[in-house]
Amino acid sequence: AQSVTQLDSHVSVSEGTPVLLRCNYSSSYSPSLFWYVQHPNKGLQLLLKYTSAATLVKGINGFEAEFKKSETSFHLTKPSAHMSDAAEYFCVVSGLKAAGNKLTFGGGTRVLVKP
Amino acid sequence: EPEVTQTPSHQVTQMGQEVILRCVPISNHLYFYWYRQILGQKVEFLVSFYNNEISEKSEIFDDQFSVERPDGSNFTLKIRSTKLEDSAMYFCASSEEGQGYEKLFFGSGTQLSVL
Numbered sequence: 009a010q011s012v013t014q015l016d017s018h019v020s021v022s023e024g025t026p027v028l029l030r031c032n033y034s035s036s037y038s039p040s041l042f043w044y045v046q047h048p049n050k051g052l053q054l055l056l057k058y059t060s061a062a063t064l065v066k067g068i069n070g071f072e073a074e075f076k077k078s079e080t081s082f083h084l085t086k087p088s089a090h091m092s093d094a095a096e097y098f099c100v101v102s103g104l105k106a107a108g109n110k111l112t113f114g115g116g117t118r119v120l121v122k123p
Numbered sequence: 124e125p126e127v128t129q130t131p132s133h134q135v136t137q138m139g140q141e142v143i144l145r146c147v148p149i150s151n152h153l154y155f156y157w158y159r160q161i162l163g164q165k166v167e168f169l170v171s172f173y174n175n176e177i178s179e180k181s182e183i184f185d186d187q188f189s190v191e192r193p194d195g196s197n198f199t200l201k202i203r204s205t206k207l208e209d210s211a212m213y214f215c216a217s218s219e220e221g222q223g224y225e226k227l228f229f230g231s232g233t234q235l236s237v238l
Contacts, residue, residue, distance in 0.1 A: 052229035110179060113166035
């Protein structure tokens, strides 16, 4: 079984300041972890993924995430927020191929960027 | 970048009516999925589909739901007799393989409203 908890439903930051979105996961095997972003009226877009290679993963648009097995965390960060980062972000864990590649989503974190 | 397209973007139907949600996955992809998000809740897995059959389905995917790949390009989700609780955003996704760690491409969703 697997689950994902996003610790903040809403995060508000000022443009140019760092962004931190927190995610904790639970999985009975070595997980693959993802962050997806959804802008209004758009599909879910992959930001980055962790698949048991480097624990610090760099993604698109300046985002990165660090896999910490001891803390079962996969927090997403960006050093300087941009207005275009306002969106909803989902932390996701992937199931096994034998389980149909099922993704389990966190509840989402809505990011507001203030000018 | 290639896209998954979903039609319609909004669908309103009366309770008890049949609806068909349509998706065109990315052309060289082999694995197809439906997810849904009820307002205020997490994105939930419904079903995965490979080689013209269901790979896995969730508890939500009962006898009222069916999926089909009627030709080489479309992937449809049918709800035979809609209920109020079927109101949600439905996302289609596709991937090249079903290894559990590669990228799923999501469409922008169909908002289904059952009245």
